[in-house]
Amino acid sequence: MARKDYEIIDDTGISIYVAPWALPKEDIPIHIKWPPNTPVSLVYVKVPRDFEVKEVLNTERYEIKEVNGNKVIKVFDVKKTSFSDAPLYFGLVVSLNKIPNEIMYIGRIVAEFLDSKGKMLRQLTVYARVFRPIIEVLKYPETVEIHDGKVTKIPLHLKYAGFGDVTLEIEVTIGGKIISQGEAIVLEIIRRLSEKSDHEKKYEDFRSRIRIQPAYVRNLAKKVREYLVGHAPLPEFLRKENIEEIRKELLELEKQGKLMEFLYAQIHNLLIDLLIDLLERYPIDTVELTNPYINILTKIETPINEIILVLKYKDAIGNEYKRSVGIKARDLRGVKRGKHPIELIINVEKWNSDPLRNVESLIVGDKQ
Amino acid sequence: MNFDPEDVLKTIDSMKKVIDYFKPFKPEVKAITINYRTYRSRVEFVVFVPDSIRRKFFDIEIPAYQGYRIVEMRDESFNRIEALWTYKKGRLVLDTKNLPSSERFLIVLEGKVPSNFVKRIVRVQPAINRDQSEEYDRYWLSCMLKDVTILERIWNSLEVEEVSVNVKVGIEKCFSAALPKEVKKALEATRELLAAGRGKSRDEIIRAWSKYRQAVKKAPSADQLIDLIYKVTDGSFFRNYVTVDDPYSIRNVRRDESFPGPFPEKISVEAVTFLNLRTPEAKGYLTFKKKSYIEAIRQNIGV
Numbered sequence: 174m175a176r177k178d179y180e181i182i183d184d185t186g187i188s189i190y191v192a193p194w195a196l197p198k199e200d201i202p203i204h205i206k207w208p209p210n211t212p213v214s215l216v217y218v219k220v221p222r223d224f225e226v227k228e229v230l231n232t233e234r235y236e237i238k239e240v241n242g243n244k245v246i247k248v249f250d251v252k253k254t255s256f257s258d259a260p261l262y263f264g265l266v267v268s269l270n271k272i273p274n275e276i277m278y279i280g281r282i283v284a285e286f287l288d289s290k291g292k293m294l295r296q297l298t299v300y301a302r303v304f305r306p307i308i309e310v311l312k313y314p315e316t317v318e319i320h321d322g323k324v325t326k327i328p329l330h331l332k333y334a335g336f337g338d339v340t341l342e343i344e345v346t347i348g349g350k351i352i353s354q355g356e357a358i359v360l361e362i363i364r365r366l367s368e369k370s371d372h373e374k375k376y377e378d379f380r381s382r383i384r385i386q387p388a389y390v391r392n393l394a395k396k397v398r399e400y401l402v403g404h405a406p407l408p409e410f411l412r413k414e415n416i417e418e419i420r421k422e423l424l425e426l427e428k429q430g431k432l433m434e435f436l437y438a439q440i441h442n443l444l445i446d447l448l449i450d451l452l453e454r455y456p457i458d459t460v461e462l463t464n465p466y467i468n469i470l471t472k473i474e475t476p477i478n479e480i481i482l483v484l485k486y487k488d489a490i491g492n493e494y495k496r497s498v499g500i501k502a503r504d505l506r507g508v509k510r511g512k513h514p515i516e517l518i519i520n521v522e523k524w525n526s527d528p529l530r531n532v533e534s535l536i537v538g539d540k541q
Numbered sequence: 542m543n544f545d546p547e548d549v550l551k552t553i554d555s556m557k558k559v560i561d562y563f564k565p566f567k568p569e570v571k572a573i574t575i576n577y578r579t580y581r582s583r584v585e586f587v588v589f590v591p592d593s594i595r596r597k598f599f600d601i602e603i604p605a606y607q608g609y610r611i612v613e614m615r616d617e618s619f620n621r622i623e624a625l626w627t628y629k630k631g632r633l634v635l636d637t638k639n640l641p642s643s644e645r646f647l648i649v650l651e652g653k654v655p656s657n658f659v660k661r662i663v664r665v666q667p668a669i670n671r672d673q674s675e676e677y678d679r680y681w682l683s684c685m686l687k688d689v690t691i692l693e694r695i696w697n698s699l700e701v702e703e704v705s706v707n708v709k710v711g712i713e714k715c716f717s718a719a720l721p722k723e724v725k726k727a728l729e730a731t732r733e734l735l736a737a738g739r740g741k742s743r744d745e746i747i748r749a750w751s752k753y754r755q756a757v758k759k760a761p762s763a764d765q766l767i768d769l770i771y772k773v774t775d776g777s778f779f780r781n782y783v784t785v786d787d788p789y790s791i792r793n794v795r796r797d798e799s800f801p802g803p804f805p806e807k808i809s810v811e812a813v814t815f816l817n818l819r820t821p822e823a824k825g826y827l828t829f830k831k832k833s834y835i836e837a838i839r840q841n842i843g844v
Binding site: 458 | 664666668669670671672673674675679681683685686687688689690692693711713714716717718720724725728729731732735763766767803804818819821822824826
């Protein structure tokens with residue numbers, strides 16, 4: 174049998190199993206079991222201090238103490254049944270209560286099984302293996318120039334390493350103001366509405382046969398509503414004269430109960446974009462971009478000298494990680510600064526991917 | 542995390558009381574199971590109805606108690622006995638005179654335990670993130686009884702069946718892996734053509750049209766792509782690409798409809814196992830055969 178360092182079953186049938194991998198702060202179940210004829214009457218389980226003990230299952234009495242930098246769970250007695258052939262068992266649930274700096278955090282777990290006289294029958298060591306993702310910026314422009322009415326491009330070369338699927342969002346801070354990417358699809362709907370000249374035309378052919386998740390349309394409707402009806406601030410490029418008119422029309426549609434139907438039709442028109450988005454959303458297997466096109470458009474009156482990019486990424490359990498880089502900006506806009514908004518296009522041109530695979534079969538024990 | 546003993550005891554008591562009503566017939570419980578998914582509890586017990594009793598009493602009556610119902614009755618030869626129980630004024634009445642010539646009968650009662658009860662006796666958890674290889678994605682599964690004595694207090698060989706662990710298998714990224722560059726090029730060409738159509742430049746339209754004609758030759762249309770996405774995320778299709786280790790088995794595979802994106806992103810796979818006093822915990826893996834699935838998507842689109 175292949176060696177595992179997250180599970181041991183010894184020759185007497187005493188066994189300990191710890192879930193083979195986890196993300197930081199994820200619950201890690203530990204199963205501890207021994208045959209009925211084994212004279213175990215006391216069990217000590219030592220886990221590193223950074224682990225929180227969240228649950229102790231099927232025990233009559235236990236106590237948790239901190240000894241020499243470890244947490245020691247002392248289990249005096251487990252719950253038993255009258256079945257003479259049923260195994261004896263208890264469970265623990267622990268979790269790493271911090272986000273480690275390194276990709277891999279190894280928690281050494283030692284279980285000691287003692288008899289009624291205090292003699293140690295067996296000592297078993299397993300490892301809780303906690304992994305995290307890391308996104309690094311390998312290459313970015315040191316300096317960019319900002320000209321009147323010109324798009325400033327920021328190409329990036331990023332690297333994913335470690336473990337865990339992430340969603341990545343790139344946020345920009347210019348002159349102390351945080352600007353997020355915005356809701357690309359929502360803004361696209363509004364832009365298209367504002368660019369259509371013939372108002373009659375855009376409301377015809379509501380009914381669409383498209384198979385889009387209703388929840389998605391509902392969410393989209395909510396966001397469009399926030400911008401147009403709820404008066405959320407619109408990006409500069411959308412502040413067209415007719416926005417107010419669209420606002421009124423959408424309110425009217427909402428009154429008639431036709432807003433959702435209308436939005437379905439709009440989404441149908443965006444179908445191609447949605448499909449391209451689906452294909453581009455995963456530049457590599459482990460990374461999902463919240464928005465494949467990172468366009469930033471903002472109006473900043475004062476001269477700027479730095480653009481800070483903040484890469485915010487979240488793992489499956491919701492842990493948030495951040496990496497920022499500062500890019501020097503040469504603001505070459507004319508004397509009437511603020512006349513032109515700053516338009517940035519941030520493009521991840523290259524991805525390096527070095528994910529940890531097969532962590533289940535990873536042997537970490539010897540490194541201790 | 543903690544038990545509310547009162548709540549649990551209530552459930553236990555109601556189950557025991559049902560069996561107590563059969564006391565004159567020396568009930569012998571054969572099996573009690575609680576279904577984790579449906580909260581249905583099933584009690585199988587044998588009663589002894591000797592000829593003497595049968596001659597003495599005309600009917601056997603028990604109160605129709607707390608939603609428990611008799612779902613099955615069999616004689617010693619295991620033949621099913623139909624329609625001898627009737628409901629009269631809040632009581633279930635057995636017409637003994639028409640019972641077959643057998644002294645022992647198996648009775649199966651079914652009822653429901655409170656929905657939170659099963660969650661209080663069992664702890665289940667799947668891995669939140671997959672472990673991946675080129676071929677597959679894996680998720681660990683863990684199930685544990687929280688307190689074996691609770692089970693024994695109900696009955697010593699109570700079994701919790703269909704303890705289910707739900708894993709959300711992410712599949713959206715399989716599309717970008719499965720669909721070749723030509724598909725994306727064709728979509729982009731379609732987008733350009735639509736944009737050119739909105740403009741006034743005839744040259745631009747001709748250029749976009751010719752690019753579009755070239756690109757779509759090698760790729761499916763947007764409608765075909767959407768149909769494909771829905772076909773390969775159908776539970777019955779996806780089921781072929783997921784396996785579980787013993788003692789787990791797959792119960793249900795369905796497209797997860799609760800996601801915020803425009804297209805399905807995850808498939809919900811339900812792995813089930815059983816727990817009892819002899820098997821108080823279960824572990825294992827759910828494996829998604831990613832490479833075969835991506836290959837199947839390619840075959841379905843014909844690229």
